[in-house]
Amino acid sequence: MNSLHARYPFLASAREAVRDANLDLAAVIAGEGDRHPAVERGVERVRRALLDGTVRAPDDGRRWSTSAEVLSYPIARMLVSLLDAPGAVEKYANAEATTAYERFTADFETPDDGLKSTRGTSLTLETFLADFDLDDDVVTRRDGFGVAVSTYISLAREFGDEWRLVTRQLDDGVVVVSQAELHELLRTAVEIRIADDLPLPVPDEIGVALADELSELESSFTDADFSHDIDTLAPELFPPCMSALLARARDAESLPAHSEFTLVSFLTSIGLDADEILSLCEVRSSGRADRLRARIERLRDERTTQFAPPSCATLQAYGDCVNKDERCETVTHPLVYYEDALDESGTVTDWRDR
Ligand code: SF4
Known part of the structure; x- marks a missing residue:
C-alpha cells in the first residue's frame, strides 16, 4: 500500500x-483493545x-x-x-468523488517532478484512464479531448x-470536450464506481463488531445543532450561499455537481419534494427536470432528511460561500442560518401559499 492508494482508495490497484x-479485515474491525486506526478513520470518513460533503x-x-487510510475505505x-x-x-459517493x-485535478496539473519524496504519489491522467478502462475511450486532441460517444x-x-x-461537436466518432469537461466526466466515473455496489451485504459478525461505530455515527447526525423539522419555505430568508445557488439554478446554469448537491440537499432538508424543488428552481427543460428529479428522489428521505447539506466550512472550501452577511458570523451551517432567520422573522407566508 502506498500513498497513491491512500489518496485514491477506489483504484483497482489499491484494492x-x-x-x-493478506489482511483479515474482520480481525482489524473486531480486534480487542483500542479501536484500530483504520476503523477510527473509517468512521471519520x-x-x-x-x-460536510468531503472525505478529507x-x-x-x-x-x-x-x-489506515487505505483500509478505512x-x-x-x-x-x-x-x-x-x-x-x-x-x-457518501458524492463526497468521495x-x-x-x-x-x-491538482495532480494532473502538477505531475510528479521525479523527486524521490513525491515519486509515484501523484495520479496521472493515463493511470486514471487505464484504471477505469477508459484508455481507448479518451483521446487527446489539439483542441482538448475526444470521448467515445457511448462513454460520453x-x-x-x-x-x-x-x-x-x-x-x-462530434468529430471522427468522438465527442469533443475541454480539459475541465473531461475532469467533470471523470469525477462522475469515480462516483459511479463508488456507488456501484453499495449498499454491500455485510457479514453479521462485522455488523455486530461495528455496532458502537454505527451508534456513534447515528448520534452525530441527530446531534447536529439544527432541528430536522423546518417546514416553512421562505426563500427571502435563505442564507446568501443558497440564494446565490438558487439564482444560478433559475438562470438555467449548469451547476457543478457539488453545488447542485448542496442546493438540493438544503431544499430536501427543509421538506421540499421533487415537484416543489423543480418549481422553486424554475426548471423548464424536460431533460434537466428528469435529471434533477432523479437526483432529488435518490436524496430524499421519506421520513426526514437525516443527512444535512454541507457545513459553512465546506461551502467556503468549494467557493460557494458568497455574499456573507452579519448572521453568517454567528453560524457554522446554512441550515442553522435559515432556522435562526425564520425564528427571528416571526410569521411568514410560505412560498407555496403565495
Ligand atoms: S457563512 Fe455559511 S450560511 Fe453564510 S453564506 Fe457562507 S456558507 Fe452560507
Whole structure:
C-alpha cells in the first residue's frame, strides 16, 4: 500500500494492494483493545462525507498512516451500507468523488517532478484512464479531448442541457470536450464506481463488531445543532450561499455537481419534494427536470432528511460561500442560518401559499 492508494482508495490497484497485504479485515474491525486506526478513520470518513460533503481528514490535526487510510475505505463502505438510510449512499459517493476530483485535478496539473519524496504519489491522467478502462475511450486532441460517444453519454447523462449530444461537436466518432469537461466526466466515473455496489451485504459478525461505530455515527447526525423539522419555505430568508445557488439554478446554469448537491440537499432538508424543488428552481427543460428529479428522489428521505447539506466550512472550501452577511458570523451551517432567520422573522407566508 502506498500513498497513491491512500489518496485514491477506489483504484483497482489499491484494492489489489489490500488483497496482497493478506489482511483479515474482520480481525482489524473486531480486534480487542483500542479501536484500530483504520476503523477510527473509517468512521471519520463517513461522518465527514455525510455532514460536510468531503472525505478529507478533519482540521483537528489528526492524521492516519497510509495503511489506515487505505483500509478505512472498505470499512467506510461497510458502515455506509449498515446505515441503510436513504440518501446516505449517494451522499457518501458524492463526497468521495468530490475529494478525488480535487486531488486528481491538482495532480494532473502538477505531475510528479521525479523527486524521490513525491515519486509515484501523484495520479496521472493515463493511470486514471487505464484504471477505469477508459484508455481507448479518451483521446487527446489539439483542441482538448475526444470521448467515445457511448462513454460520453453514460457519464454525462445527469448533466445539464449544454451536455446534450445534439449540442456537442462530434468529430471522427468522438465527442469533443475541454480539459475541465473531461475532469467533470471523470469525477462522475469515480462516483459511479463508488456507488456501484453499495449498499454491500455485510457479514453479521462485522455488523455486530461495528455496532458502537454505527451508534456513534447515528448520534452525530441527530446531534447536529439544527432541528430536522423546518417546514416553512421562505426563500427571502435563505442564507446568501443558497440564494446565490438558487439564482444560478433559475438562470438555467449548469451547476457543478457539488453545488447542485448542496442546493438540493438544503431544499430536501427543509421538506421540499421533487415537484416543489423543480418549481422553486424554475426548471423548464424536460431533460434537466428528469435529471434533477432523479437526483432529488435518490436524496430524499421519506421520513426526514437525516443527512444535512454541507457545513459553512465546506461551502467556503468549494467557493460557494458568497455574499456573507452579519448572521453568517454567528453560524457554522446554512441550515442553522435559515432556522435562526425564520425564528427571528416571526410569521411568514410560505412560498407555496403565495
Ligand atoms: S457563512 Fe455559511 S450560511 Fe453564510 S453564506 Fe457562507 S456558507 Fe452560507
